[in-house]
Amino acid sequence: MSVAALILAAGRGLRAGGRHPKQYARLGGVPLIRRTVEIFLNYRGKNGSQVKSVAPVIVVVNPADAVLYRQALGDLADKILLADGGATRQESTLNGLHLLKTQRPPPSYVHIHDGARPFVSHDLLDKVHAALAPIYGLVPVLPVAETLKRLDAQDFIAETVPRGRLYAAQTPQIFPFAAILAVHEQAAAAGRTDFTDDSALAEAYGLPVKSIAGDSRNIKITWEEDIAMADSLLQQSGQSEAAETKPLFPDIRTGNGYDVHSLGTGSGVVLCGVRIPCSLALQGHSDADVALHALTDALLATCGAGDIGSHFPPSEQEWRGAASEIFVRRAAEIVAQKGGQIVNVDITLICEAPKIAPYRAAMAENLQTMLDLAAGRVSIKATTNETLGFIGRGEGIAAIATANVYYQ
Incomplete structure (x- = not known):
């Protein structure tokens, strides 16, 4: 008997506060979604269970959160399958079920679980x-x-609802796979999108559902205060069974990058993705953005992933004239795949010209967007070389970049 798990984590979930959806918030130092995934990956049946393990595990994620997801899952990302979220919970579930359908053989049963539990x-x-x-x-x-x-339209109490035989549903909800796929497809064909859960x-659509006693600890994280309560539960329990073993000291790594490009006549230079109009131009195979080249090397250095030349060789025509943002984003993906979360950059x-100060804010905003960092985690500075050396003679621009990354 095979049992799969479908974990729904595509919602925006901003009611819990913070800049990111709640499933990427940290509980006891571990991303919430990672804790949820570990529960199913680590399961080994006992106590009369008919199931030895749960596999495959599929996580449904908003495509816009791909970097957040990789950062949160770290080394676990390669152990699970990923499906794109839809416009509704129902659509996200169906996307995940369709991915399970492609497995050979498909599972006998499937858990459908809220990523925020x-x-x-x-x-x-x-x-x-x-x-x-x-x-x-x-x-x-x-x-x-x-x-x-029950309230009326003016928010006055209209009646008291008897609570006998009333129950609150939790997840995971488990169903025979073929049956739950069939009813989801029927609902989609009928244009129904109003169901709040799979039961x-x-x-x-006529699929019987039986209840079983739930667990009061199996809470769903919805509001900001829920995160504080969850942290308290973790402290009381000495970390949940899903929590990973923590090293004595946090694994924060620092990477450095240095790059230089020569200057020639032209109509402008590109630095940190911002075009600065001037009578100069940086020479290089790509757009010669010396700042982003140095930053790419700094990010790669934090996980021993080589340098910019090993990933984007200047001998390849694909990168001729390419925007260097491509290089930075790829380096950030590699960091995330290795379990890293960028802390700051x-x-x-270093140049005599052009003037950097008028463009510094735009450069910082570019980096915040590229790396999904808050304003206080991006620093851009500029200095001259006091007319000394090739930089002082206006023959080139150099950049030094530093990146700090927390690895799980």
Whole structure:
């Protein structure tokens, strides 16, 4: 019997505060989505479970968050499959199910789980796996404890809703794979997009769903205060079973890069992706952006990934006249694939001309966008060479770059 896991992490989830979706927030120093993924990757069935392990694991991610995802998952990214998120939760789920359909053979069952629930326990998975049956789905539920009120259009209490037999649904919800795929495809064909979870969709299209006792610790991170509460739970438990072993000291690495290009006559130079109109031009195979070349080397240095020439050889015509932003973004991807998160970057430009100060803010904004960094994590400085040497004679521009990267 094979069981797969489909983890939904494509939502924008900004209600929990911060600049990024909640699934990339850190709990106890570990990205939330990584904790969730580890639960399923590390599962080994016991206590009457019919399932030995969960595989494959698919994470559904907004394509715009590809860099965040790689940074958060680090070394785990190569152990799971990735599907693109859709406009709705329902569409994202169907995208993931379609990817599972391509597996040979497809799984017998599939967990569908919220990426923002990082505390699902192996005990709960054991309990679910012990109750599997090919004719229905299973959903963990908890009895509703609060008194429920229905409000009218003016927000006055219209009635009290009896809470007997009322339960709150959790995830993971597990279904026979072929059956849940069929009902999702039926809903999509009918244009239905209003289901808030998969058990509601299954119910609407005739797939029976049975409840099983949930776990009060299996909370969903939604609001900013939820993150603080989750951190408190981790402290009380001495880290969850999904947390990775932490080194004694954080693995923060520093990389340096240096580059220089000669100057000739022209109509402008490109530095940090910003074109500066002047009577000069930097000479080089690409756009000769000396600052971004140095930064590319600095990023690659943090994970021993060679230098810019080994990834983008000047002998290849593909890179003739290329925008150097391509090089920086690729270096950032390599860092993310190695489990790195860029902490800050610093660039010093050394030249007699052109003047850098009027363009410094635009350069910094470019780097913030390229690397998805906050303003305070990007520094750009400029100095002259006091008329000394080839730089002092106006024959070229040099750049020194430093990057600090935290590796998990």
